[in-house]
Amino acid sequence: MKFLLRPVFVFLMIVSFLMLALFAAAQTSEKTANVVRQPLPDLPATFSFAGESVPLQDLMVREQWDRELLYNLYQPHFLYYILKRSGRYFPIIEARLKANGIPEDFKYLCVAESNLQNAISKVGATGFWQFMAGTAPGYGLEVNASVDERYHVEKSTDAACRYLKNAFKTFGSWTAAAASYNCGQGGYNNQATFQRTKNYYDLQLPDETSKYIFRILTFKYLMENASMFGFIISPAEKYPALPVKIVNVDYAVANLTEFAQSHGITYKTLRDYNPWIRGRSLPARKGKTYTVLLPDQQNRLP
Secondary structure, X not given: OHHHHHHHHHHHHHHHHHHHHHXXXXXXXXXXXXXXXXXXXXXXXXXXXXXXXXXXXXXXXXHHHHHHHHHHHOOHHHHHHHHHHHHHHHHHHHHHHHHOOOOHHHHHHHHHHHOOOOOEOOOOOEOOOOEOOOOHHHHOOOEOOOXXXXXXXXXXXXXXXXXXXXXXXXXXXXXXXXXXXXHOHHHHHHHHHHHOOOOHHHOOOOHHHHHHHHHXXXXXXXXXXXXXXXXXXXXXXXXXXXXXXXXXXXXXXXXXXXXXXXXXXXXXXXXXXXXXXXXXXXXXXXXXXXXXXXXXXXXXXX
């Protein structure tokens, strides 16, 4: 009898397995039917950076940009934060770029570098424009235990402009100048010399630099067309410019807490408004005047 039951048992097991498989497939099909697919972004037919056309007729170029666009588009909380910060910092950066004769599109390089924050990279690059401590003084930035002008938005923007002007003179292209900001002029020139072209889109470059311009293009495209991509933010929702008054300091300040309190603020507030101040005192350098920003108490929110 038990020999007869064994085939029946096996048959029932097979039937049960098949029924479970069919049920799981039906459930998966139902779930798939209810999924709303995220819309894929369309690349524009034409696009430019700093007045230079992006060769979007090249399939590899289109795919490289498409990758960066997809990667950044689906991080909405991240882009909203940058859009909010742009209200405070883009006017400052735009003014310095214009004063230095640098195309306005380079504000998006700043976004790509630091997300408009005084960031510090793993290798120590610091500030909105990510200067290294060793190279910053060569571009006019003071860096020491008391003062680090890599954290000074206006001065670090001027420093970046010095670099970019020189790079443009060397490579004859703003796109190449921007790419060299990532890998250095020496690194870019080395690749350009070996490959016999200075055109960024024709060069085989280190992985990070090969993505760099496309990251800049992505921020330009998304931020200039934010509402088209569903990032709805009104001017009132962006961070406003800080209302400030200026105090010029051409003398040594031995105790910055006392200095702050003499102006009716705390040391923390002094540092918040002047992130380039890094210590507890301010040195006196011959011929050097520091522009210290203080909150305008009359314009504070109620």
